[in-house]
Amino acid sequence: MKSKHLILIFLLIVSAKSRAQTNHQTIEVAQVDSKKNNCVEIPSTFSHEILSESKSLNALKSKKIRRVELIYTRYKENADFDQNQLNEDRMSRLNQLLPKLQIDKPEIVWIEQIGATTSTDAKNYFHGFRIYTDVAPVARTYQRTHLNDLANPAVDFLIDNTIGGTFSHPSGTQIHIPANAVIYDNGKPVFGKYTISYSEYRNAAEILFSGLPMEFKDKTGSYLFNSAGMYEIRGTKDGQTLALQKDLSIDFNCTKNEAGVNFYEMNDQTGEWNLLKSDLFSANNPNETPSAKPEIMSANSEQRIKRGVAPDNYETEGSSKVYQQLNLVYGLISSKFGVYNCDQIFRIANKTIISPKYLDVSSKKPIKNQNMICLIDKDVNASFSFGVKQITCNSQGENIFLLFTEDGEIYALKSEKDKRVNLNQKEPEFLMENITNKVKTSDDLKSYLNI
Template identity: 30%
Template structure:
């Protein structure tokens, strides 16, 4: 029978990322027998050899039978089958408290007992191995800031140094019972700005459109959540939070997406980039004087110039003399990447993104994966030793701002791209491939490869370290 691996992301953000993993196997028995035949014995041996023994939390073994014989007889037969399988695990020297043995006789068939093929499927033992939850260190999760706000008042928040702003209307939050939240609200804003921060976030970076799968090239991704008095809250149905978001990069054709509870992305807004205006009139330095002055002997003059401006004055550094390019009502502090302030550049601001519910949001360009190759993999260190307990694999394509998580047994990539693999083991060690290494391997679809990786656990302790190591712009 085929072994099945289940890998689940327990939470997206928090103090650390949790991944839970389990594996299961089904062993079939001959008619009216609890002895393992040769094929079943070999199958079970192979299954046990592949287990991550050090991180086993529990092993559940459940015996079953077909419907031939009495209920009492089949109950005893199913127990004997379960105990036969358990004996095979003795070589692992595991604590017996980790075993949970059940025997259910003929009570839970998986096929009809009216024919021989169905009966064969029912003469089985199911094995479920559950591992301890694996924790990605907090330092590898995106940047997080916490705001405490009064929900009874309109609130504007400046987030980070790039100029992102969040606008929250009053009475925007409700509790689990649908009542308006009156007490202080704690808002959490986590941002993922580069592929090193995305790598172990557990956030999917693929999008399905017209039954075709596309990859994301992120221009900025964030998660926003809220609570009050330690309890989860939601955004009221008739309210929206508005965010003026500072993009990380400026790809063409980007849209605004929300990650739904089913793990799929929904497009919620099209983004049309516009050149953001200055919060104040754009006073351009010029060698020209503002106006021609005619001398008049014996008279005193005060020169003034009226500037029509409807926005609130935030503050500015004057340059003299200057030109006024006109009145600007809908404006931001940041420009479109250019400035007369020599030596400084600023990113695009995307205005008016609507947040109608808490969750993960992404400003993204989509692209098709070229030279798509499915790779079956084993991993060794640079000394040729097998890497034990590979747990979470992330593929980083250095040509895009994104990363993709896989069960380490296989991954999909553009075989011609400049990809780097990052692998966390269940013991917390981090391994990396070298730049260009996968390209040089000339990977073929559905082929098995042994991939050499370097232990970088002592060098890389955070997503920032990972970005610097790989030369990813922070």
């Protein structure tokens, strides 16, 4: 009788284990990139459950875990091998090593590497986990390291915290800041003057150099952004970052007035977007100019304009840009310092996934120290960033590919309508021009690409 009970208990345990399924999404890649700097890696071995107890796990105990990637290969030595069960066993082992996963409830992603075709190949691929506490987009991380000097410079405004003010940007956007709007991050009050730094990203070149992610996810799935303009606003005093205790109101000059333009806020920690307001230009959001039209102080304090009216030669000191056309959306609320955008969402047509070979057009040799690839489709006001091993794009789009290296060099491939790369090939050759010396600002890139 006792042996029967033991057998029954064993069967129940096995049954429960087989039913246990991790809530996750699965992504296919040829091979994951080499080790990333912003994650903790816990390696395992090919086709085995064993995980290494990394000392780095101790560093995770005091941080909120936001994303867990389980990385493995599709290749099997035995056709009957149960990869899903092995993955579940690895997840179970990770939960034993890191119980706080049950509290943090991070995003779980299984990444299946499909490039290995032999056992030798598979054993040379990374297997195991990558754990992220700060899921900063790869382009944002690269931008801060290599492209900061090329990005749009912020316009700085000096604010008296007891007074506040309304200030204008060269685009025609107006920023309304109430009195006593800011505090220090620790909650202490701010006395005297502080600095507001404000940037806008209005075209694909500016968006590329901003490093901002251009993907939106909700319950219905994943979408890409087609931008009508983005802005970033930060507050500092004596080198210390500030927080908002009162909302800022932004009259934002969009790049276009079209249906389906929504308002989003980005999570600085994860790079994910949150929808704040829908259909900015619909009949339900008339965006009429307020009856009161106070005078506005521009970045150059000697210039003044009225709300909603741009002067003929409106400029800000240090800026040569002039925007004659206003598509103002009044009263967009920024309750936090950070990044906001006015964008339409869409899904890629004629979708294809490619793994290009990147060659220098001059030498015909592989480009060294590849880091990141950016894609600009001329029909979309956006830039999309990828690891160098795999790109998802519109096979019929007028695509521009830009490769960035660890050394800060920039290579470009312009796919003109009459001379397009065959994107129906899985591994097309990209003969790319080194444009590092031609591109020193986002305006240079915009001019070079004719966008």
